[in-house]
Amino acid sequence: MLTIRPYDPDRDARAAGILIADTFFEFNLDSFSAEEAEALLGPYLYARSDDPLHQKLIASVIDAPIVWAAEEAGDLVGVLRGRPGRLHSLFVAAEHHRRGIGRRLMDRFEEQCRAAGCRAITLAATPYAVPFYQRLGYRKSTGPRTMTIFGVPGFTTQPMKKRLG
Ligand SMILES: CC(C)(COP(=O)(O)OP(=O)(O)OC[C@H]1O[C@@H](n2cnc3c(N)ncnc32)[C@H](O)[C@@H]1OP(=O)(O)O)[C@@H](O)C(=O)NCCC(=O)NCCS
Structure with missing residues (x-):
């Protein structure tokens, strides 16, 4: 059974x-060279490292005011990060x-944002995820923009917005 629950850093940070x-590399970095992709992964490049310093750094970049986890059969299968009114990332x-997991995470986030008065x-x-967000009622709010991730410029994103009813 799939469960959407609050992310627990102690239990989930490594799996997250x-x-x-893996998801960022496979779906969002295909237009970059191997070297650029490694740089864009930032600390996530060391996601499988057993070095406590690597794991501490990764936990710190996952941390956000709102983090939801999707879990199935004991495995972490989705992570959403944000703050009221602003989604940071979804994987x-x-x-x-x-399978509807992204939608369920977004439903929970939207519910929480509404309750917070947003x-x-x-x-x-990401360009890959634009059709997904459109299915959920988000609309492009400007043209595409480029942003800097972990100090690496040139990552294309599409600003989008949804009014909460
Ligand atoms: C984008 C992402 C989170 C979607 O998660 P998901 O669990 O596969 O999405 P869902 O199954 O909940 O899909 C919800 C709806 O969007 C549609 N959808 C999902 N991915 C889609 C895609 N790539 N293209 C077109 N439609 C898509 C589904 O068909 C579904 O439509 P329906 O409910 O009308 O049938 C997932 O593909 C992902 O992790 N991508 C890589 C990372 C990324 O780009 N994240 C976004 C960062 S901003």
């Missing part, structure tokens, strides 16, 4: 780091795509 590293493990949610979508 691996999930984010679902590749083998679980198109009238809209904004986000910077």
Whole structure:
């Protein structure tokens, strides 16, 4: 059974780091050279490292005011990070795509944003995820933008927005 529950850093940080590293690399970094992709992974490059310093750094970049985890059969299969009114990132493990997990994480986030009094949610979508967010009612709010990730410029994102009813 799939459960959406609050992320617990002590229990989830390592698995979340691996999930984010693998999913980001597979779906969002294909237009970059191997060297650029490694740099864009930042600390996630070391997601499988047993060095406590690597794991501490990864836990610190996952940390956010709101973090939800999707779990199935004891495995972490999705992670959503954000703050009220702003989505930071959303990743679902590749083998679980198109099963409604991303939508369920977003539903929970939107519910929480509404309860906090937010009238809209904004986000910077990866090009890969634009059709997904459109299915959920988000609309492009400007043209594409480029942003810097872990000090590496040139990552394209699409600003999007949804008004909360
Ligand atoms: C984008 C992502 C989170 C979607 O997660 P998911 O669990 O596969 O999405 P869902 O199964 O909940 O899909 C919800 C709806 O979006 C549609 N959808 C999902 N991915 C889609 C895609 N790549 N293209 C077109 N439609 C898509 C689904 O068909 C579904 O539509 P329906 O409910 O009308 O049938 C996932 O593909 C992912 O992790 N991608 C890589 C990382 C990434 O780019 N994240 C976004 C960072 S901003």
